[in-house]
Amino acid sequence: MNIKGQHYHTIWIDSTEPSVVKVIDQRFLPFSFQILELRTIDDVYMAIRNMAVRGAPLIGVTAAFGIYLALQNSRDNGANQSITGIANKLKSARPTAVNLAMAIDRMLQSIKKSDLPDEQIRIALQTAIGLKNEELENSRKIGVYGLPLIENIANHKKDHKVNILTHCNAGWLACIDWGTATAPIYMAHNKGINLHVWVDETRPRNQGARLTAWELGEHKVPHTLIADNTGGQLMQERLVDMVIVGCDRMTPDGDFANKIGTYLKALAAKDNNIPFYVALPTTSIDRTLENAIQIPIEKRDPEEVLSVSGWYKDHPVDVRIAPDDTPALNYGFDITPARLVSGLITERGTCRAQKSDILKLFSSDGKME
Amino acid sequence: MNIKGQHYHTIWIDSTEPSVVKVIDQRFLPFSFQILELRTIDDVYMAIRNMAVRGAPLIGVTAAFGIYLALQNSRDNGANQSITGIANKLKSARPTAVNLAMAIDRMLQSIKKSDLPDEQIRIALQTAIGLKNEELENSRKIGVYGLPLIENIANHKKDHKVNILTHCNAGWLACIDWGTATAPIYMAHNKGINLHVWVDETRPRNQGARLTAWELGEHKVPHTLIADNTGGQLMQERLVDMVIVGCDRMTPDGDFANKIGTYLKALAAKDNNIPFYVALPTTSIDRTLENAIQIPIEKRDPEEVLSVSGWYKDHPVDVRIAPDDTPALNYGFDITPARLVSGLITERGTCRAQKSDILKLFSSDGKME
Numbered sequence: 001m002n003i004k005g006q007h008y009h010t011i012w013i014d015s016t017e018p019s020v021v022k023v024i025d026q027r028f029l030p031f032s033f034q035i036l037e038l039r040t041i042d043d044v045y046m047a048i049r050n051m052a053v054r055g056a057p058l059i060g061v062t063a064a065f066g067i068y069l070a071l072q073n074s075r076d077n078g079a080n081q082s083i084t085g086i087a088n089k090l091k092s093a094r095p096t097a098v099n100l101a102m103a104i105d106r107m108l109q110s111i112k113k114s115d116l117p118d119e120q121i122r123i124a125l126q127t128a129i130g131l132k133n134e135e136l137e138n139s140r141k142i143g144v145y146g147l148p149l150i151e152n153i154a155n156h157k158k159d160h161k162v163n164i165l166t167h168c169n170a171g172w173l174a175c176i177d178w179g180t181a182t183a184p185i186y187m188a189h190n191k192g193i194n195l196h197v198w199v200d201e202t203r204p205r206n207q208g209a210r211l212t213a214w215e216l217g218e219h220k221v222p223h224t225l226i227a228d229n230t231g232g233q234l235m236q237e238r239l240v241d242m243v244i245v246g247c248d249r250m251t252p253d254g255d256f257a258n259k260i261g262t263y264l265k266a267l268a269a270k271d272n273n274i275p276f277y278v279a280l281p282t283t284s285i286d287r288t289l290e291n292a293i294q295i296p297i298e299k300r301d302p303e304e305v306l307s308v309s310g311w312y313k314d315h316p317v318d319v320r321i322a323p324d325d326t327p328a329l330n331y332g333f334d335i336t337p338a339r340l341v342s343g344l345i346t347e348r349g350t351c352r353a354q355k356s357d358i359l360k361l362f363s364s365d366g367k368m369e
Numbered sequence: 370m371n372i373k374g375q376h377y378h379t380i381w382i383d384s385t386e387p388s389v390v391k392v393i394d395q396r397f398l399p400f401s402f403q404i405l406e407l408r409t410i411d412d413v414y415m416a417i418r419n420m421a422v423r424g425a426p427l428i429g430v431t432a433a434f435g436i437y438l439a440l441q442n443s444r445d446n447g448a449n450q451s452i453t454g455i456a457n458k459l460k461s462a463r464p465t466a467v468n469l470a471m472a473i474d475r476m477l478q479s480i481k482k483s484d485l486p487d488e489q490i491r492i493a494l495q496t497a498i499g500l501k502n503e504e505l506e507n508s509r510k511i512g513v514y515g516l517p518l519i520e521n522i523a524n525h526k527k528d529h530k531v532n533i534l535t536h537c538n539a540g541w542l543a544c545i546d547w548g549t550a551t552a553p554i555y556m557a558h559n560k561g562i563n564l565h566v567w568v569d570e571t572r573p574r575n576q577g578a579r580l581t582a583w584e585l586g587e588h589k590v591p592h593t594l595i596a597d598n599t600g601g602q603l604m605q606e607r608l609v610d611m612v613i614v615g616c617d618r619m620t621p622d623g624d625f626a627n628k629i630g631t632y633l634k635a636l637a638a639k640d641n642n643i644p645f646y647v648a649l650p651t652t653s654i655d656r657t658l659e660n661a662i663q664i665p666i667e668k669r670d671p672e673e674v675l676s677v678s679g680w681y682k683d684h685p686v687d688v689r690i691a692p693d694d695t696p697a698l699n700y701g702f703d704i705t706p707a708r709l710v711s712g713l714i715t716e717r718g719t720c721r722a723q724k725s726d727i728l729k730l731f732s733s734d735g736k737m738e
Binding site for chain 2 (some may be wrong): 004030031201202203204206209210213214217223224225226227228230231233234236259260261263264265267268271285297301305306307308309310311317318319320321322323325326327328329330331333334335343
């Protein structure tokens with residue numbers, strides 16, 4: 001997507017510097033647009049851990065490039081770290097999204113094809129680029145499959161205006177391009193459909209306020225920022241026509257982990273009979289799970305709840321919002337049960353959030369076993 | 370309740386200065402404890418409007434003292450403002466809570482007993498003090514009636530530990546003393562019941578983080594601050610035994626307005642079969658209402674959503690959390706339907722959230738017609 005008119009992906013390698021992976025540093029958005037250079041596996045681990053890059057699809061791809069960097073450094077600097085050890089540490093950086101582990105496993109699998117360091121590096125780069133292109137294409141197709149859902153609402157409303165609520169940032173910044181939840185929104189907007197997005201600020205890290213509002217603003221998509229508390233009342237007032245959220249990990253039954261607070265919006269949508277869609281690449285579906293209790297819910301630093309990061313006099317500042325000795329708990333994700341979900345929007349099409357439909361997604365082509 | 374060991378009410382007049390109403394200025398808590406002196410009706414209007422004082426019971430009592438100040442200034446300075454005009458302006462300061470209008474109307478009614486300015490001032494002061502004492506006693510009784518609900522849960526749990534979730538600040542800072550939602554909590558804590566409170570931070574103004582966490586901390590009540598998004602997941606994990614919230618205005622059917630986000634917690638409590646109580650003085654029940662749609666939902670400055678007020682290097686600072694040109698919507702309240710409420714806790718006893726029970730509250734003694 002575009003930033004000040006220039007097209008960007010969230011991650012790339014410049015051909016002139018093949019040993020440097022570049023990412024948009026999301027910690028300083030929307031106030032400062034900075035590009036972060038990743039040169040080592042530690043750089044990659046920290047970028048994922050401290051959320052310079054975030055979003056299930058993007059952390060998977062970033063980790064894939066991390067394996068490539070690790071192999072390269074291992075050859076050039078004679079570092080003797082086991083690639084399995086590196087992979088395990090990298091997987092632990094963010095435990096909830098399954099894309100991270102899946103991407104790393106695909107990388108490890110791919111480099112088994114050779115014992116030669118140079119060849120492994122070549123394969124690793126090729127595989128990482130392949131994963132990136134796949135996720136890019138996944139997002140685009142999610143847009144293609146999600147678009148008719150928005151069109152359908154527009155066609156059935158007197159004023160043809162569609163109000164969509166989204167939570168956190170499942171935008172192109174969470175992916176390579178297009179986004180997951182935002183892909184149908186961008187496509188509908190590009191097609192001239194009159195739409196407006198309610199953007200949940202998404203405490204504690206405010207990805208909605210900082211990233212989604214910025215993304216939508218850059219693309220001139222009409223939107224309004226709201227406190228996370230507000231969506232329920234807007235739904236009761238019929239000011240929301242549909243909800244689209246992303247997903248960090250889904251069970252084959254359609255229960256899913258997503259940014260903390262998603263469950264509350266799903267309950268409100270159900271209570272008000274408003275369609276609630278989950279947009280996700282099928283890489284976010286973890287078929288090894290028996291139930292959602294098996295999904296590890298990341299607990300992050302309580303400081304993220306006790307303080308708020310923002311901008312003050314042209315500088316990033318963390319302000320304290322609670323007494324000095326207040327304890328806090330910081331869950332990164334919650335579980336939304338499939339019974340609250342109207343449907344899934346994936347790169348393989350839309351379906352109901354139930355096992356039979358979800359498994360059919362995987363058998364619809366030969367790409368995944 | 371106590372602040373650093375000293376007992377305070379939220380509003381008082383020192384006998385040495387009868388023309389000054391003193392309030393705890395809640396805008397700087399928990400970082401700075403400041404007492405604000407109100408000398409004119411404009412001081413009172415601004416204190417309510419900018420939320421130096423807030424909470425349905427407290428704004429009612431503050432407005433009552435405002436009428437007293439207005440009469441006094443009118444006599445002393447020969448100001449020729451109509452008391453009805455003053456009253457109407459004051460009512461508009463915060464539209465949602467009914468206590469404000471009710472308290473003002475009671476003041477206007479009481480001063481009709483005399484035409485003499487001195488006598489009106491005397492009656493006004495007496496009536497305002499009477500209202501304050503009533504609200505104080507209301508809170509204490511809410512505690513007495515709510516305590517058995519907590520005791521009952523403690524008795525039925527193996528570890529006898531009760532986890533209570535509350536939203537916003539319906540604490541003693543919102544009242545004169547004890548609070549509404551917190552009154553049963555303080556009484557249970559004082560009685561030695563093992564309890565722990567989940568404190569919703571309550572964006573956009575963070576009254577939970579700033580006020581409730583501080584109150585509970587001053588009284589050594591165990592508590593943990595959470596983002597507003599978190600309560601649903603905690604309920605799914607059975608880490609919440611009950612929810613108690615306050616109320617700004619309730620219909621005779623039991624639907625009620627409370628701080629934005631209350632509805633989402635009520636939905637989650639219902640979905641997880643967790644008791645959800647509303648603690649309120651019957652002064653917050655508006656028997657003139659036919660339905661909750663008639664309750665005006667206050668819309669506040671969008672800036673409260675676009676920025677966060679906090680503390681940075683010993684100073685209050687507002688940090689910006691969204692792009693410069695982002696539009697925002699700031700609802701102060703939402704409506705929670707009675708069907709999601711397990712029961713009401715009032716100064717006249719507990720009851721179900723339904724018309725027959727609620728009307729019985731008013732006929733149980735002769736105080737209200």
